[in-house]
Amino acid sequence: MEKTSKELLKEFVNSQQFTSTTDIMNSMKELFSDVLQTVMEAELEEKLGYEKSEHVSDKTEKGMSKNYRNGYSKKTVKTQLGEVDVKIPRDRNGEYEPQIIEKYNRNADGMEEKILALYSCGMSQRDISEQIKNLYNVDISDGLVSKIVEKITPEIAAWQNRPLDIVYPFVFMDAIHYKVKENHQYITKAAYVVLGIQMDGRKDILGVWIGENESAKFWLSVMNDLKNRGVKDVYVFCVDGLTGFREAINAAFPKSQIQRCIIHQIRSSTRYVSYKDIKSLMADLKKIYQAINEEEAMNALLEFKEKWRQTYPSCVKSWEENWDILSTFFAYPAEVRKIIYTTNIIEGLNRQFRKITKNKPSFTNDDSLRKILYLASKNIVAHWSVTCRNWDLVSNQLSIMFADRESA
Numbered sequence: 001m002e003k004t005s006k007e008l009l010k011e012f013v014n015s016q017q018f019t020s021t022t023d024i025m026n027s028m029k030e031l032f033s034d035v036l037q038t039v040m041e042a043e044l045e046e047k048l049g050y051e052k053s054e055h056v057s058d059k060t061e062k063g064m065s066k067n068y069r070n071g072y073s074k075k076t077v078k079t080q081l082g083e084v085d086v087k088i089p090r091d092r093n094g095e096y097e098p099q100i101i102e103k104y105n106r107n108a109d110g111m112e113e114k115i116l117a118l119y120s121c122g123m124s125q126r127d128i129s130e131q132i133k134n135l136y137n138v139d140i141s142d143g144l145v146s147k148i149v150e151k152i153t154p155e156i157a158a159w160q161n162r163p164l165d166i167v168y169p170f171v172f173m174d175a176i177h178y179k180v181k182e183n184h185q186y187i188t189k190a191a192y193v194v195l196g197i198q199m200d201g202r203k204d205i206l207g208v209w210i211g212e213n214e215s216a217k218f219w220l221s222v223m224n225d226l227k228n229r230g231v232k233d234v235y236v237f238c239v240d241g242l243t244g245f246r247e248a249i250n251a252a253f254p255k256s257q258i259q260r261c262i263i264h265q266i267r268s269s270t271r272y273v274s275y276k277d278i279k280s281l282m283a284d285l286k287k288i289y290q291a292i293n294e295e296e297a298m299n300a301l302l303e304f305k306e307k308w309r310q311t312y313p314s315c316v317k318s319w320e321e322n323w324d325i326l327s328t329f330f331a332y333p334a335e336v337r338k339i340i341y342t343t344n345i346i347e348g349l350n351r352q353f354r355k356i357t358k359n360k361p362s363f364t365n366d367d368s369l370r371k372i373l374y375l376a377s378k379n380i381v382a383h384w385s386v387t388c389r390n391w392d393l394v395s396n397q398l399s400i401m402f403a404d405r406e407s408a
Contacts, residue, residue, distance in 0.1 A: 029084050032084055033086050036077065037086055037087065041089060044069070044089045044091065044096050047095065067092055067093045067095065068092055069089060069090070070090045070091055070092040071089075071090055072087040072088060072090060073087070073088050073090055074088070075087075150371075152371060152374070153371075155374075156370060160207050160208070161229065163230045164196070164226065164229045165196070165198055165230070165231065166230060166232050166233070167199060167235075168196040168197060168233075168235070169198075169235045169394075169398050169402075170196070170197040170235065170237075171194060171196045171197070172194070172196075172197075172238045172343050173192070173238075173346070174193055174239075174242075174343055174346045174350060175191065175192045176190065176191050177189070178190075178191060178362070179363070180210075180362065180369055182365070186362050189211065189369070191209070191210055191353075191369060191373055192210075192211060192222065193207075193208050193349065193350065193353075194206040194207050194208075194209075194222065195345060195346045196234075197339070199395070200391075201391035201394070201395065203381070203384045205349070205377045205380070205381055206226065207222075207225065208373050208374070210366045210369060215244045216244035216248050217244070217248075218244060218248075219247075220244075220248040220251055220252060222248070223249065224252060227252060233255065233256070233405050234253050234256045235256065235398065235402055235405070236256065236257045236258070236328065237249050237258050237259070238259045238342075238343050238345075239259075239260060239343070240260070240261045240264040240343055241264050241265070241268055246325065255405070257328050258328060259325060259326075259328040259329050259340045260322055260325040260326050261341075261343040262329075263342045263344075264343065265318070265319070265322065266282075266289075269314075269319060270315060272314070272315075273312055277311065277312075281308060281315070284300070284307065284308070285304065287304075288300040288301050289341070291330070294327050294331070297327060297330060298323075301319060301320070304316065304319070305320070332401075335394050335397065336394055336397060336398075352376070352380055356376045360372070
């Protein structure tokens with residue numbers, strides 16, 4: 001029994017063994033060529049009125065068209081992956097003109113790139129198939145879309161292991177949670193994102209790690225990964241209240257300072273404050289984190305403790321126990337404080353991730369989540385500019401404050 005074109009395409013994809021990015025690109029070009037070839041064969045069958053395997057005599061004896069196949073002509077189609085060679089089937093009367101080639105040249109330059117772009121925007125494989133059908137009138141199965149996306153796996157590994165800068169003035173760390181299928185059930189996993197500010201003020205996503213349980217051991221492995229990729233020094237780590245941050249940072253980068261996000265601290269410490277007291281308590285907290293210097297902030301903290309320790313002891317205790325990593329930003333000028341006293345920079349990144357993944361309530365595995373976050377990261381980073389308008393001023397301040405540290 002002759003195999004269908006879809007089955008042949010599936011066999012082609014499954015048979016590939018990729019050892020380099022060049023192999024991937026060449027295989028995608030071959031795959032795209034096969035798609036064009038399959039559609040042209042179908043177009044000619046419809047034009048002639050009989051399938052390739054049928055005998056022409058069977059049709060001519062019944063008074064049908066005497067037009068028939070007449071070999072192939074070669075054509076080169078330009079794509080964003082490079083030139084792709086195809087064989088255009090011919091008919092003897094010269095009446096057949098391949099519609100798919102015309103549509104591709106007019107509308108579909110870079111179809112394979114568009115598939116990845118649609119995937120990176122959070123579209124499902126089924127939605128992508130429908131979009132390709134509408135744009136190019138080409139049937140692309142969900143499985144074929146999946147195979148094309150799978151081919152970026154080596155690219156993801158290369159990105160996650162790429163060399164990093166020697167020094168980062170600021171590094172932000174946070175987690176965003178997703179439902180991921182594991183052992184036939186969906187569990188909550190976290191994508192741990194590390195964002196670095198480079199010495200020239202530009203932002204970069206240093207990596208994304210998928211994990212289930214946060215701990216000092218886990219974060220130490222992330223810190224060691226950064227060191228193994230070339231990072232020798234970080235001036236300030238900006239974090240929220242996730243477990244294990246402090247221990248891991250102190251073990252891997254003992255000279256680095258830690259700034260806990262003030263916004264996260266306020267949220268967590270006031271979680272159980274009564275509605276009737278929240279306005280007054282927040283006004284007292286504002287005197288602490290908006291103080292001119294640490295001495296003034298400490299005095300405000302002592303007043304806060306005296307006023308609220310009986311009513312909300314856990315809130316007061318939280319500020320006291322974490323004061324060493326809450327007060328770090330007081331040592332810096334206003335321009336630097338604006339950057340480090342909250343994790344707004346990385347939370348903004350996570351909001352973009354959520355926007356892209358909002359139509360995907362769950363993922364089939366870690367790799368599925370990793371692929372979409374990687375493709376989204378590429379698009380996001382490409383549109384980033386400098387961290388703030390006053391980066392020259394910030395850079396000068398840092399060069400003085402950290403003159404004895406590693407240099408880029």
